[in-house]
Amino acid sequence: xxxxDAFIRRMQAQRACIxxxxxxxxxxxxxxxxxxxxxxxxxxxxxxCFPDRPxxxxxxxxxxxxxxxxxxxxxxxxxFRATLPGYLEEGQPSAAxxxxxxxxxxxxxxxxxxxxxxxxxxxILASRGYLACDQxxxxxxxxxxxxxxxxxxxxxxxxxxxx
Ligand code: SAM
Numbered sequence: 661x662x663x664x665d666a667f668i669r670r671m672q673a674q675r676a677c678i679x680x681x682x683x684x685x686x687x688x689x690x691x692x693x694x695x696x697x698x699x700x701x702x703x704x705x706x707x708x709c710f711p712d713r714p715x716x717x718x719x720x721x722x723x724x725x726x727x728x729x730x731x732x733x734x735x736x737x738x739x740f741r742a743t744l745p746g747y748l749e750e751g752q753p754s755a756a757x758x759x760x761x762x763x764x765x766x767x768x769x770x771x772x773x774x775x776x777x778x779x780x781x782x783x784i785l786a787s788r789g790y791l792a793c794d795q796x797x798x799x800x801x802x803x804x805x806x807x808x809x810x811x812x813x814x815x816x817x818x819x820x821x822x823x
Pocket of ligand 1: 695696699700701702718719720738740761764773
């Protein structure tokens with residue numbers, strides 16, 4: 661598979677997870693969390709899919725397209741390892757959906773970051789909430805979900821918090 665094919669499949673899997681969360685949240689209340697603003701592509705899609713929910717956005721810095729810069733009150737800048745505990749300390753409500761696109765070119769560092777964040781993500785996520793991540797996450801309360809034909813390549817990971 662060419663790198664272009666792999667990139668397109670990753671984007672398709674990413675979009676499919678966000679769309680599946682939007683279709684399945686039902687009456688579960690709570691905000692959306694976006695980890696990894698990047699250039700704002702997925703943030704923009706989240707805004708379309710969840711027009712009535714607050715979307716809190718986490719990144720080290722803002723380097724997004726000018727049309728995709730979140731309002732300041734929903735922006736949490738700094739290392740995820742500090743800003744996610746900070747979100748909990750603010751007393752913010754549990755998230756109905758967390759989308760975490762946190763990987764870099766360094767595969768080992770990305771896996772380590774995901775392992776560091778998994779326990780705090782589970783604390784932030786509401787019971788029966790959904791979590792999509794570009795890295796695999798291992799937590800007892802996370803049930804791995806499939807989306808037929810889309811997540812088979814392991815490019816994206818979709819979970820439901822069971823309890
Ligand atoms: N979802 C974005 C989009 O659609 O444009 C792309 C996100 S990009 C793959 C990953 C982002 O995560 C980068 O913007 C990077 O700055 C951020 N990031 C990576 N590690 C981080 C960390 N430890 N703390 C805060 N931000 C981090």
